[in-house]
Amino acid sequence: MPTTPSTAGHRSADAQRRALLRTARDVADDLAADAIARDQAGKPPTDETARLREAGLLAALTPPGSDRGADWRTGCVVIREIAAADSAVGDVLARHYVHAWSGRFYATHHQATTLEEQSVREQWLWTGAVRTLAPDDDTEGPDLTLRPRNTGYVLNGYRSVDTAVAVADQIVVDAVCAVTGDVLVVRIPPSARGVTIEPARDRLGQRVAGAGEVVLDRVTVTPGQVLGRRPHDEESTAPFTALAEPALRLALCHVVLGIAEGALTEARDLSRGGRAYRLPGADPDLFLTYGELASAAQTATAVVDRATEVMAQALDTGALLDAEEPAGVAALVATAETVTSKAALHITARVLELADAPGLDRFWRNARVLTAHRPVAHRLRSIGEHYLNGSHRAVAAAIH
Incomplete structure (x- = not known):
């Protein structure tokens, strides 16, 4: 098959994406090595952000442009990879990525482009x-x-x-x-x-x-x-601007999901290494517990990935976004947040019953901080109202 400018560009984009994901995995491995010690110290993330900057992740996780930035799908994969190793750093990176989109959500096209180019050039950290x-x-x-x-x-x-x-x-x-x-x-x-x-x-x-x-x-x-x-109200908010809040909520869903995946992986490694209350062997109850927890994580992943795909399509549409679409996107994000919060709190609490190791409690503590201030019942009522009535305001309330 002959190479054309379009196929060459596609291959180049794929190569850049693979390189970014490799970098994210390397940084995650580095962060995981001393995650417990840094959690116990509780210092500001000066060293952690230096690691992100040195690896090029702050410049990479900006809105996509010509030879710069990361598309929404890729950005969320990177966030989740980092969060599984250290959710606090994943939180920093998630908010950095979404706030780096602020120019596109609120400013003119020219101002946004100039801002993003400067952000990449100077490797700004956003919050x-x-x-x-x-x-x-x-x-x-x-x-x-x-x-x-x-x-x-x-x-x-x-x-x-x-x-x-x-x-x-x-x-x-x-x-x-x-x-x-x-x-x-x-x-x-x-x-x-x-x-x-x-x-x-x-x-x-x-x-x-x-x-x-x-x-x-x-x-x-x-x-x-x-x-x-x-704008003061949803009715006068431009459709693309209306994506700003659910985009942040969805990025944080990836952080919470990373916490669940990190907790489950660490507990599994402890079980395999013999540092657990029950050794793997042929314990059917242990298999049942891990099967339940793995299924909960995979269910949450499916819901979050669906919301991520819909959000990515909406962001790609840009200014041509239909006025009704943000409500549907926000409803999916609220659903993802509800499912992920429940799964993460369940998984991070149960792993404490499976293994005895210093620092394993950090997963539950981190998940609790990220999910405690968003009531599930309120969100479920709002999702239900949107499902029945298609209410735009109901979904806005759901993500508040």
Whole structure:
């Protein structure tokens, strides 16, 4: 078969993807070697992000472009691979990847392209905390406010950030303009004057993720740091922008799934190595337990992979996305999150009954931190309402 520019480009893309996945596996092996010690130390992820940057993963996990970035499917595979070895670092990488899409979700095409090229060139680490659309809950006023000045704005307030708050290069947040009431999405370098970082301490799990609070005192925001306006309600939100929140939830599903897979793999290795309460041998009850846990993990994988494929198709569609499609995507993501959370908590608790080894409890602690603040019953009701009525607002509530 003759080689054409299209087939050559396809082969080149495949080769780049395989190389990226090999790099991810190498980094995962490196992280797994000292994961327990780093979890116990609970320090900010300075060393961990240096490993990601040195391996090129921060530059690689940006939106796909000409000879740069990673498509959604590949990015999620990398996130899960890292999360299985160290879920805190997987969490950092997941939020980095999704927030690196912020330009496409909120800004103009030209601004997004320029931002992504700079991010790759300078190997930025992204994090952030953009609030969901829930105006009815905002009884105490905004925690971040912008005041216009001759050029740009002045930003004041505080915001909790779940990862890399002390080591990120860009923090993406939304803030309310005190004059117009518009909600603007902006990016803030943590090194900017007036930014104070307060790391979270003594967390139950995800201790190396680098969570904390960012306090902003009269921080200058230039026009170039304003990514765009976030509408107040779902009805006025552009379809592609509406993918921002479910994209983050789905990336975190891959982190949670990585936790379940990592816990199951570690327990299996302990059983094979004789460091378990019951040795493999011919114990039918042990086979039954592992069969149950492996099936739960594989079921969650199937649901997450389906949501990932649908999300990838929606992201590929871009500005041509139909107005009704984001609701269907969000419903699948909410389903994936529900199934994965249940499976991960079950698997990580059961492996503690199978093996006795230091650090095995970290999987349950990490899964608990990532899933505790999203009520399953509320999400199931919202999924059911969408299934019956096709309600767009119901799905928005499901991922809140």
